[in-house]
Amino acid sequence: MSGTDDVTHIEEELPLQTLPLDAWHRDRGARMVGFAGYHMPIQYEGIMAEHGWTREHAGLFDVSHMGQLTFTGDGVDAALEHLLPSDIRGLKPFRQRYSMLLDDEGGILDDLMVSRLGDGAFDGADIYMVVNGATKYDDIGWMIEHLPDAVTMNHMDEQALLALQGPEAGAALASLIPETADLLFMQSGLFTWRGVSLWISRSGYTGEDGFEISVPGEDARLLADALCDLPQVKPIGLGARDSLRLEAGLPLYGHDLTPTVSTIAADLGFAIQKRRREEGGFIGHARVMKELADGPGARRVGLRVEGRLPAREGAKIFAGSVEVGEVTSGGFAPTLGAPIAMGWVSTPYSAIDTALEIDVRGKRIAAVVAPMPFVPHRYRRKP
Amino acid sequence: MHMSRYFTDEHEWIDVEGDIATVGITDYAQEQLGDIVFVELPAEGTTFEKGDDAAVVESVKAASDVYAPISGEVVETNSALEDEPALVNSDAEEDGWFFKLRIADASELEGLMNEAAYKTFVASL
Numbered sequence: 021m022s023g024t025d026d027v028t029h030i031e032e033e034l035p036l037q038t039l040p041l042d043a044w045h046r047d048r049g050a051r052m053v054g055f056a057g058y059h060m061p062i063q064y065e066g067i068m069a070e071h072g073w074t075r076e077h078a079g080l081f082d083v084s085h086m087g088q089l090t091f092t093g094d095g096v097d098a099a100l101e102h103l104l105p106s107d108i109r110g111l112k113p114f115r116q117r118y119s120m121l122l123d124d125e126g127g128i129l130d131d132l133m134v135s136r137l138g139d140g141a142f143d144g145a146d147i148y149m150v151v152n153g154a155t156k157y158d159d160i161g162w163m164i165e166h167l168p169d170a171v172t173m174n175h176m177d178e179q180a181l182l183a184l185q186g187p188e189a190g191a192a193l194a195s196l197i198p199e200t201a202d203l204l205f206m207q208s209g210l211f212t213w214r215g216v217s218l219w220i221s222r223s224g225y226t227g228e229d230g231f232e233i234s235v236p237g238e239d240a241r242l243l244a245d246a247l248c249d250l251p252q253v254k255p256i257g258l259g260a261r262d263s264l265r266l267e268a269g270l271p272l273y274g275h276d277l278t279p280t281v282s283t284i285a286a287d288l289g290f291a292i293q294k295r296r297r298e299e300g301g302f303i304g305h306a307r308v309m310k311e312l313a314d315g316p317g318a319r320r321v322g323l324r325v326e327g328r329l330p331a332r333e334g335a336k337i338f339a340g341s342v343e344v345g346e347v348t349s350g351g352f353a354p355t356l357g358a359p360i361a362m363g364w365v366s367t368p369y370s371a372i373d374t375a376l377e378i379d380v381r382g383k384r385i386a387a388v389v390a391p392m393p394f395v396p397h398r399y400r401r402k403p
Numbered sequence: 404m405h406m407s408r409y410f411t412d413e414h415e416w417i418d419v420e421g422d423i424a425t426v427g428i429t430d431y432a433q434e435q436l437g438d439i440v441f442v443e444l445p446a447e448g449t450t451f452e453k454g455d456d457a458a459v460v461e462s463v464k465a466a467s468d469v470y471a472p473i474s475g476e477v478v479e480t481n482s483a484l485e486d487e488p489a490l491v492n493s494d495a496e497e498d499g500w501f502f503k504l505r506i507a508d509a510s511e512l513e514g515l516m517n518e519a520a521y522k523t524f525v526a527s528l
Contacts, residue, residue, distance in 0.1 A: 067463040068438040259437065259464050328441045328488070330461050352440040352463050359440075381443075381459065 039084040040180045040237035044244055048255055055258060056085045056153035063257035070260035071354040074226055075395075078186035079256035080247050083225075087156030088179045088234060089163075090137070090145035093171040100147060103166055104134065105283065105302045107293040108147070113138035116206045116221050118291050120283065121151075121159060126307025127279035128286065129162060130155045131271070133223065133232075139210040141219050145174065148219065150181065150232070152273045166303070180240035185230035185264075187398060188252035193220075193231055196246055200231065205399040214242065225261065227268025227397045266360060267353050269322055269392025275333060276320060276348040276362050282307050285316035285364075318345065319370040322392035323378070325350070325359040325385055331378040337363055338377045338384070344369045347378060355395045365389065409512055410521035411472045416496055419512065426472060427500040428460065428491065431525050436462045439491045444480040444502055451475060451504070453511055458501050460491065473511040475504030 036054045045052065050061030061082065063070060073079055091100065100108045106119035116135040120128050132151045142148060151159045160175055167173060184193055194201040197211050200220055208221035216239045224230040235243050247253045262272070271277050277286055283304075292308060300309070325331050330352050337345035350361030361378070369376060374389040407419040414432035418425040433439065441461040451457055451471035458469040480502045484490055491499040506512075516524060 062464075063437060066438050071463075263463055329443065330441065330466070332466060352461070354463065 039082065040178075040240045041082045041084065041244055044241050045082065045255070048248075050255070050257060053258070058085045058153070060085060061255070061257040063259045064255055067257070067259035067263060068354050070254070070256040071263050073254050074186045074228065074256055074260060074264055075355055076187065077254070078184055078189040078192045078230070078250075078252045079226075079260070080244060080253050081183040081185065081256050081258075081261055082180070082240075082244070083153075083183050083232070083261075084180040084237070084240070085153030086181055087149075087151040087153065087159065088176045088181060089149040089151065089160070090142045090174045090176065091147040091149065091167075091171055092145045092174070095168060096146045096171050099167050099171045100134070101296070102302060103163060105292040105296055105304065105308060106134065107296055108134065110293070110295070111136045114208050116208055116223055118288075120277075120288065120291060121162060122283065122302070122304030122307075123279055124303060126282045126304035126311075128273075128277045128281055128283065129279060130159050131273050131277055131288070132159075133221070135208050135221060137210075137219075141210040141217070142174075142176070148234075154274055176234075178237045180235050180237045182233045182235060182240065182244060182247070183224050183226075183230060184233065184247060184253065185224045185226040185228045185256075186252075187229060189228065189230040190400065192247065192250045192252040195250060203231075203400075205229075205401050216243070218243075222400060225268075225270055226264040227270070227393055227395060227399075228264075229398055229400045262349075263351055263354055266349055266351060266362065267355055267393065267395040268397060269362070269394060271320065271362065272349055281320070281364070282311055282316060284308060284311035285318055286320045315367060318364045318366050320348075321345075321363065321365050321370050322390045322394060323347070323350075323361040323363060323376070323387045324390040324394075325361055325378065325387045327385060328352075328359065329380055329383070329385055330359040331361045331380050331385060331387065335361075335363075336379045337365055337387070338379060339369050339374075344376065353394060360390075360394050361387070362392070408518060409472075409515035410518065410524075411515055412524060413470055413472070415469065415472045417472055417512070417515065419506070422506050422509075423478065424473060424475060424504045424506050425500050426457075426502055426504060428469060428495055429521070429525075430495045433492050433495040433499070436460060436465075436467060438463045439488045442484045442488050442491060442501065444484065445477050447477050447480060449477045450507075451477070461488075469501065471504070472515070473504065474507040476507070477502050478505050479503040 203222040219234040335347040345365035347363040443459040457471040
């Protein structure tokens, strides 16, 4: 047997580094793989079981490979508005926003979360940003090149990041830190637990309610143990993280998003607020405006795949004999009990309910363009 | 006990009865693959040379090829796997078999491992 796909392709040639919870994962029976340059847990008891547990209870994910950055200094808002297409000036303290780094041609270099800090968190820095693990060093290089001297960027590489996700995440975290119960989706705050400062946002990458918790690496084990001692919480690996985010319709950088694709084509226009569209002043603005006016040539869509055979990344999409796109993420959706996929489809074939075919190893599999998310989001918003 | 069970270094098992070989993947292999959601089996009547792509196992995360461990013609496939691919996880070395081959060249069995040798091989991985 030989792996032909996915789990193996993320393994890298460079020597892998370890994250603060490395031994903790191994103690809990995780199977470790190379991902984004680190040893990381792909699964503990199995992807299906972990996926189901997260949808019904609460799962704890170690995402410490991601880059955690802070920005401080005079003119930080203006500097970040040059780098990001999102509204930073209007971002209030303790609020978080989804954004991305664009290159000069409007291609996506990375997608990210950006928040305004408060309460003196992270030594009184102004802005906190979380970027993807595999791209963080490129992102840092790009930003250093484009930030003015007055703005200081700090890469907090000794900080761990844990995500607690699922319908019971709120109750679980509130049993340790009651004040977190007041957070709503995309709000954040500084909390103290057993003397440890935690920056917690109500957000995540599964479509479920939940939190992302920034914790000093040296305290990560204490927190992970306390959370997993709760009856609602089990550790969950990267495998289920991927199947959960795919069901939630959330793109994965390096697969669904790359430097060759643009914000509007990726259906991420919501990240560019009205004032920014009108005023411009960010890298990549021309492409955004052109595609808002003329429409993009291809769009990121969801696909429901007939039968049980999953269509994977790289599979070509056809309308009759015409090749019209390519799958960028695909797999089996445990919640739906059926294969689903995400991919690029040329605009004339991208409308919901368009019947298409996907070539899987020479077989044509029927698929239909479907709305995303595939599984409804259950974020905790204002009632 | 399986008096004539052979194993390959690609983690397949082969039971030989007369000129018919039943082929599946080992318990170690299913454990490595994780939750199996689909098994693509060859058509009956297909003829394989040893080493040809014979089947594809799809787990939640990845697709993996299964090679023909010996040459032969496919005489039967395990239709139970169509409805219940997870049989490969729950019973890889019995009910989760993949296909049966009419053996073309019995001498190809000679280089394969027995159960004890395979156990040693897996322990070395």
